[in-house]
Amino acid sequence: MMKPKYPERVQIAHLPTPVHRLERLSKHLGGPDLYIKRDDETGLATGGNKTRKLEFLVAEALSQGCDHLVTTGAPQSNHCRQTAAAAASNGLGCTLVLRGEEPEIITGNILLDKLLGAHLYWAGERPCNEVMAQVSSELQSMGRKPYQIPLGGSNVLGATSYVLAMEELTEQLQEQRLNVDFIVFASSSGGTQAGIVLGAEIYDFKGQILGISVDHPAEVVQTQVAALATATAAHLGLGQLAIAHRVDVNDDYLGGGYAIVGETEREAIQMVGQLEGILLDPVYTGRAMGGLIDLIRWGAFTRGQSVLFWHTGGTAALPAFADKLI
Ligand SMILES: *Cc1c(COP(=O)(O)O)cnc(C)c1O
Numbered sequence: 001m002m003k004p005k006y007p008e009r010v011q012i013a014h015l016p017t018p019v020h021r022l023e024r025l026s027k028h029l030g031g032p033d034l035y036i037k038r039d040d041e042t043g044l045a046t047g048g049n050k051t052r053k054l055e056f057l058v059a060e061a062l063s064q065g066c067d068h069l070v071t072t073g074a075p076q077s078n079h080c081r082q083t084a085a086a087a088a089s090n091g092l093g094c095t096l097v098l099r100g101e102e103p104e105i106i107t108g109n110i111l112l113d114k115l116l117g118a119h120l121y122w123a124g125e126r127p128c129n130e131v132m133a134q135v136s137s138e139l140q141s142m143g144r145k146p147y148q149i150p151l152g153g154s155n156v157l158g159a160t161s162y163v164l165a166m167e168e169l170t171e172q173l174q175e176q177r178l179n180v181d182f183i184v185f186a187s188s189s190g191g192t193q194a195g196i197v198l199g200a201e202i203y204d205f206k207g208q209i210l211g212i213s214v215d216h217p218a219e220v221v222q223t224q225v226a227a228l229a230t231a232t233a234a235h236l237g238l239g240q241l242a243i244a245h246r247v248d249v250n251d252d253y254l255g256g257g258y259a260i261v262g263e264t265e266r267e268a269i270q271m272v273g274q275l276e277g278i279l280l281d282p283v284y285t286g287r288a289m290g291g292l293i294d295l296i297r298w299g300a301f302t303r304g305q306s307v308l309f310w311h312t313g314g315t316a317a318l319p320a321f322a323d324k325l326i
Contacts, residue, residue: 004236009055014043031296033306045085048313053158061147068093071149072128084118094118108320152189162195185310186288187211194228212288215258218251253291261324264290281314282321
């Protein structure tokens with residue numbers, strides 16, 4: 001396997017994030033040995049998976065002489081909050097195009113966006129990408145140089161950060177003499193999963209990789225992830241790589257839809273909080289861990305196997321879902 005040629009990155013994240021065992025949760029569930037990779041501790045204004053992506057995205061913005069980051073997401077977007085923080089720490093302006101209308105109660109990530117100095121632009125019923133393009137041209141006409149980041153930071157640069165994260169993880173597993181049979185995590189815009197599957201191929205990770213979809217049907221996520229992983233491989237100078245076979249997505253836990261908290265998320269968040277002292281988030285990791293718990297109960301794994309849950313962050317959204325969580 002050729003070595004990837006990584007593009008420039010700025011240092012934002014606190015790396016490597018810890019990998020550790022979930023002793024009490026493993027015992028409680030009586031299934032496989034559970035481990036966790038703590039990308040909730042990447043350090044950027046409460047952290048999360050977008051911090052890694054932003055290291056490459058901000059580097060490109062700076063290299064192009066841009067002075068303003070523009071991106072989009074749901075009202076409680078973790079990606080938007082981390083983008084606001086990355087902009088602040090690199091001396092850039094930031095405009096966030098958020099779906100729908102401004103809610104009456106400002107809490108969770110929206111509160112943090114404002115504290116971090118981002119300008120919030122509510123898209124109402126209009127398609128966010130259209131509004132993002134409009135906001136960018138308005139900034140240009142005011143003499144600014146905006147840099148547009150797609151939803152979830154999921155382009156080849158964003159995915160590249162999770163290729164590098166797989167190098168980090170495989171080194172940690174070697175150091176700790178750990179053998180991991182499965183990596184499980186929440187998947188949405190696909191950048192994280194694309195990077196992980198490509199990184200698995202490059203760094204010879206032998207286990208299986210399972211993304212738990214939080215909003216889209218499995219085929220949709222799978223197609224997107226495979227296309228992005230292929231494009232990322234080409235961008236890293238690796239040519240054509242066959243990676244589609246590694247892309248596995250489960251959509252059994254969509255429940256009431258995106259950001260609708262149900263019993264699956266509630267139980268997982270309380271169980272992991274109360275047994276491990278670790279907070280999960282209501283939209284992504286709560287759902288993915290809820291799915292993992294259900295798969296364990298169904299006997300999807302055998303006792304000697306080990307499963308690593310990749311915590312992708314998002315806990316800043318918890319207060320916004322308080323009434324659904326307790
Ligand atoms: C964005 C996000 C994800 C999903 O990552 P993608 O790269 O968009 O698939 C998972 N968990 C959290 C907490 C997120 O904010």
